[in-house]
Amino acid sequence: MTSPMSLSLAAEFPRATEAQWRAAVDAVLKGKPFDKTLVGRTADGIAIQPLYPRVADAAPLAGRAGGAPWTIVQRADQPDPRDANVQALDDLTNGASGLAIVTRGAIGDHRGDGLVLDSLADLDQLLDGVMLDLIPLRVDAGTSAGHVAALLAAKVARDKLDPASLTMAFGIDPIGAFARRGTLENWNGAAAKAADMVLGLRKRGFAGTQVIADGRVIHDAGGSEAQELAFALGAAVQYLRVLEQAGLSLDEARRAIAVLVAADADQFLTSAKLRAIRQLWARVETACGLSPSRLELHAETAWRMTTKVDPAVNWLRTTMACFAAGIGGADHVTVQPWTAAIGLPDAFARRIARNTQLILIEESNLHRVADPAAGSGGVEALTSELCEAAWALFQDSERAGGVVAALSGGTIQVAVAKARLARQAAIAKRREPLTGTSEFPNIHELTPEVLHPVPRLANRQVAPVELPEAAKGERFEATVAAFDAGAFRAALSRPKTDTIFVDPLAPIRLAEPFEALRAALDAVTAKTGKRPQVFLAVLGPVAAFTPRATFARNLFEAGGFEAPIPEAFADGAGLLAAFKASGARIACICSSDELYATNAIPTAEALTTAGAAQTWLAGRPGEQEDALKSAGVGGFVFAGCDVIDCLNAAKAALGE
Known part of the structure; x- marks a missing residue:
């Protein structure tokens, strides 16, 4: 009788080869280049492949002892x-x-x-x-x-x-x-x-x-x-x-x-x-x-x-x-x-x-x-x-x-x-x-508590202690003796x-550009009692505008704006009425390429006439770019655009 521990669940299946896998991948890619589509790159240009074979002869590196926690x-x-x-x-x-x-x-x-x-x-x-x-x-x-x-x-x-x-x-x-x-x-x-x-x-x-x-x-x-x-x-x-x-x-x-x-x-x-x-x-x-x-x-x-x-x-x-x-x-x-x-x-x-x-x-x-x-x-x-x-x-x-x-x-x-x-x-x-x-982003988040200790200053009013030149430990020994005798650190420091x-390697945090925008709009919110809003001018049925409206909301809220997605509007008059009621100075048109072809330009003109200080369009402009800009569209937001530039431009439109 076969022991359950010796069963191989894959025994009935033929072993797949890398060539078979690659053929299946190429069929899905449909002509798209493999290297650009599936191979990533690190900051050093090192390729990250989608699939690697096992390294059979690898040995563990000598590091922390096995079984010992860090x-x-x-x-x-x-x-x-x-x-x-x-x-x-x-x-x-x-x-x-x-x-x-x-x-x-x-x-x-x-x-x-x-x-x-x-x-x-x-x-x-x-x-x-x-x-x-x-x-x-x-x-x-x-x-x-x-x-x-x-x-x-x-x-x-x-x-x-x-x-x-x-x-x-x-x-x-x-x-x-x-x-x-x-x-x-x-x-x-x-x-x-x-x-x-x-x-x-x-x-x-x-x-x-x-x-x-x-x-x-x-x-x-x-x-x-x-x-x-x-x-x-x-x-x-x-x-x-x-x-x-x-x-x-x-x-x-x-x-x-x-x-x-x-x-x-x-x-x-x-x-x-x-x-x-x-x-x-x-x-x-x-x-x-x-x-x-x-x-x-x-x-x-x-x-x-x-x-x-x-x-x-x-x-x-x-x-x-x-x-x-x-x-x-x-x-x-x-x-x-x-x-x-x-x-x-x-x-x-x-x-x-x-x-x-x-x-x-x-x-x-x-x-x-x-x-x-x-x-x-x-x-x-x-x-x-x-x-x-x-x-x-x-x-x-x-x-x-x-x-x-x-x-x-x-x-x-x-x-x-x-x-x-x-x-x-x-x-x-x-x-x-x-x-x-x-x-x-979550523009309605609460800031967690941190400690606010009273700043502590170092003691500077002390007589200097003479130390020997650095050699074979003599300077260190003199420093130990001075501290043991009650000296303050300032007495051992020198101008x-x-x-x-040279240029120092100062620390950064990668989120700082977005955080600066959030902080600026949080300050406006605290001052006015209302968070600056981007009105999402959605066109057509829900299925047509939801993908780009979701994209636009995500983008603008990353900068601290509020950009709620409205219900579908029955007509252009309802859209303009909602825009005026929102009090927003900025609007973003969101819909499908098919609806943009017929409705984007008149919608942009209407929003400008209704008082929009700045109008965006979610998506690439394509052949309509010049006409859209002439109609009042000031910018386009799409996957791959510089979000920081877009958000700074939107913030500038607030006039704060």
Whole structure:
């Protein structure tokens, strides 16, 4: 008797071939080009095929151990350390397993209201009740990373903790800080200080990683996946050189380096990106004569994908990003709360951020399999092609003298700007839709609550403390001693003596152009008590006008207008009466091409006579364009038009 477990449900069906599939597809396409119709492209030009074969000989990448969950990291970014401590303890008590200290001015401080750590007393308040020997800790402090590292070293020594037992990523990253700020004293000086910090921490016995190559600065600024990978790899290699020159062996130096990348809602690209950085780093290790070892990999959900309008959609975005980072092999994942773009997240938003991860781990068991994407034709292909594209960009920066030289020369900024402008153009034309923002907007949504803390200023009225030059950890030790004696951070800071000034890689959010329009019309609504309206002049029966009326409503409401779809009008007189009763200054004619041929021109003339300051037509004008414009049609809305331009023109017609 055949065991039920051995049954093959497909045994009675012949195995399909790719040629048969392609023949069936071509029959459906009816002459349309396969590559343009079914093959997508990433921002780096990598083709995304509709079908991939399984990669039979693929092996899992060496990453997070199979069966081991990633660390659920929560951000400690409240300006006041006391408030941040309350949040951190609540997070750790309710499922978080790690913390990220995000100070003001850090790469992760997108709103400019991050944590202010002035002294050892502040750090004590922040970490009161936090068991540092039980959780991983990551520091995101920008140019203040050395000071925060010294504060942590002073606290660990005073609390008599064993540094070797702690899991800390100190986040020293002068290259990322340079890219974000756009200024640098000079690379030799910055490198010497970074090496001094690393040597000082290692002399104190700290395990974990001391420097981090942070790709978020590229992603935040609108860069592509390959650009982010190339930047992170270039920064890591530059740090490898710095630490080797400081006296560490290559094996010691590589173990001091971690990588941090952004995870966005493109599941396959994000997973492939995380897998790619491990392969790229292994290639560098091999080139250095080292056997590849496991890279410490951090991921944080992307800032640029978050939205202020319809922010609940951010739950879906961050869930997908976290899913992709988890199966992509991240060791530590930070989920940005869903209200992060609006303001400082409250307890509920933080709860959703950590519960997103808890559900994926505890209920979905995503962590049980090491590298579950191994062998997937699509993900393997994306991983491989991202590696090739990123390696080529990395080599370009190496030929320029390294990533710092490439930043100083502006080549990285120019490339990122090109990628950003291309993406923004695609979003403006809704070829890359933003759900809840450019597509399916909800103009009647309620804005969720966020926290409004009192701004906390750093202490500036202190006498300076003299520090030795950066060398083999002496400057770091002096900084630790000063903090231990009660010094404020300002006493250890010096006026900037930067000599390199370049265009900074400032963070953006992709939804900002739509949000600016929404905010302007929300202000008009608040002032007048009535939301600006676009009157949809529908022609003919419901079946004729519904597709384009729905399209037009979606488009105009994405800019903050109200554009209700009316019932079918009995005649032109009824349409004009409804337009006058609406009080709208803007109208949009919506119907089928057949009805446009006979009714669009007289309808446009009638609307202009009735007082329409601006009239649109939903659809492409075709041969009637000149006649329609002469009749009063000022613009056309259709799939592929620049929606931002259309909405700005409509806003201008309000005269506000």
